[in-house]
Amino acid sequence: MKLMKRMTTLLCAAQVCLATLAGAAPLSITLPPETAVLKPNELPGYQLAQQKCSTCHSADYINFQPPGMSLAQWTAEAGKMQKVYGAPISDQDVTMIGAYLAATYGSAHTSDADVQAASNPTASQPPPAPVAKPDAMALLQNNACLSCHAIDHKVVGPAYHDVAAKYAKDPQAQTKVASSIQHGGSGKWGDIPMPPFAQLSPDDLQTLTTFILKQ
Structure with a gap:
């Protein structure tokens, strides 16, 4: 008999707790402000990275990549964002962002010929034919x-x-x-x-x- 009374008491206490939780206001969580920033560089890929990479992830994602990555490796990483994750960047953006990342976080240097070429992909191309203004x-x-x-x-x-x-x-x-x-x-x-x-x-x-x- 005592056991039944104790079980009844515990069941009532559990019901009270559940009712209290059900009536409680939803938990609000405030995340700390973003503090990570991309390292500045004079290359045009720096502005592109600020505009387009930061829409999907923190700059810490870049900081956490292995040090010493080459131009080809960083360009492939930017290409993966485009092809696999659907980042809204063009092939030219991939090339320019890869050059910036390689010179700023990897083993390349801003003055390297291949970095300069990747940063200015249209410099050696003939002027394009006039196209309609994009909507x-x-x-x-x-x-x-x-x-x-x-x-x-x-x-x-x-x-x-x-x-x-x-x-x-x-x-x-x-x-x-x-x-x-x-x-x-x-x-x-x-x-x-x-x-x-x-x-x-x-x-x-x-x-x-x-x-x-x-x-």
Whole structure:
């Protein structure tokens, strides 16, 4: 009889605990801010790496790779990000990022002829034939903008609809939004920084800004 009473008491206590847990507020976890940064370098692949590698992983991923990797090895690593993991980078981006990583984290040097050639892949090529100006959606996809933004809802950064609403009555909207895209920054929409997109041409900036402000 005593055993039955004890079991009943334990069962009631367990039910109270479960009920308390079920009514508790969901646990909120705040992660520490990102502190790892890429090592600077004068090579153009440095800016590309800042813009495109950081959308998928921390700079610590690069710091943890084996030291002394060659140009070919780092280029293959960048290519793996493109081919296997679907990183939004072109073949030319792979070559330039690989050169930056090899000279900054590997066994290569900035002044090496093969590093310089990889960093300027179009220098020895004839000028390309004129092509149609890319549309806004192609620019958004090619520059990994849609990894952090969406048209109608917040992802990492604000929705383009919200950006358009904020600047709807601002006569300087075009200039301000274009500057934010080109130079990056933080504080306008939260603490998470937006990387700069300094490689975009004035036409590309105008195309993107016009598209965003129409949402």
